Amino acid sequence: MKIGQVSKKTDLPVQTIRYYETQNLIKSAGRTEGNFRVYDSKVIDQLEFIKHCRHLDLSLSDIKRINELRDNPNAVCEEVNELINDQVKLVKIKMKELRHLKTQLEALTNSCSNNQKVGDCGIIKSLQECDC
Amino acid sequence: MKIGQVSKKTDLPVQTIRYYETQNLIKSAGRTEGNFRVYDSKVIDQLEFIKHCRHLDLSLSDIKRINELRDNPNAVCEEVNELINDQVKLVKIKMKELRHLKTQLEALTNSCSNNQKVGDCGIIKSLQECDC
DNA sequence: TTAATATCTATAGCCACTATAGAGTCAAGA
């Protein structure tokens, strides 16, 4: 299988697959005589795994670590658990920040009736005076 | 006033102030004989304005646009309004994504009792099988 | 044979900074 076909099967851009190789998330593939990468079907599963991890917004280094852990199926899974818990914490922090942001932005839109002069616009004024 | 003092007053790193200059968010400052930047107190307000906009996660190009609009105090403030509304939309989209993420991550943590073998860990299994 | 398509490497760009290196400037104390 060449990289284009892997790309179609996984719905990942060719560039991204090559990028994952440079980051050692997948092994460097074998090559044809003409220097084209050749894959066997195992890589599909590996890339799907990476994709799912990325859906969860795990960093590539986290994913690398999870892959390492997967290679020791007899080890205790505590570290996997921690990684996911840390990610939950991160997401919660980001959500909190966004809620704060939303409140502030909506207060701003309420301070402007949309047909004022820029010089009188409540948004501009609030941005000058805000004490956050 | 030299850049270090501006930095202290605004609580912005010196590098950031210079960076804003390269991005034309503030005018390039005057210089001493020894080529040090010299500012008057106006720049403090300008930087505070930028800071407040950044608190709202407005992009530097948005901030640049808002600054341009501020220079036409007689224009209608519709565009300011739109910028903020677009930002609200962005924030809402991001919040939705994060809520989805949180749900998925918490389902993952529930699928693992933390003292399993990696080979049996529900998190790993879910990441292999997930169909999102 | 030729044209289109696929692949290769290397490099730059995105965003908003942050960090570093190496050189120059300035102020205060001995």
Add this chain to the structure above:
DNA sequence: TCTTGACTCTATAGTGGCTATAGATATTAA
């Protein structure tokens, strides 16, 4: 006056996770 240390300067690279481009080579289909 000299020196030390703090401050500033420019230029450059790094962050993360891709994405886009250029220019060369390889393969495939008509």
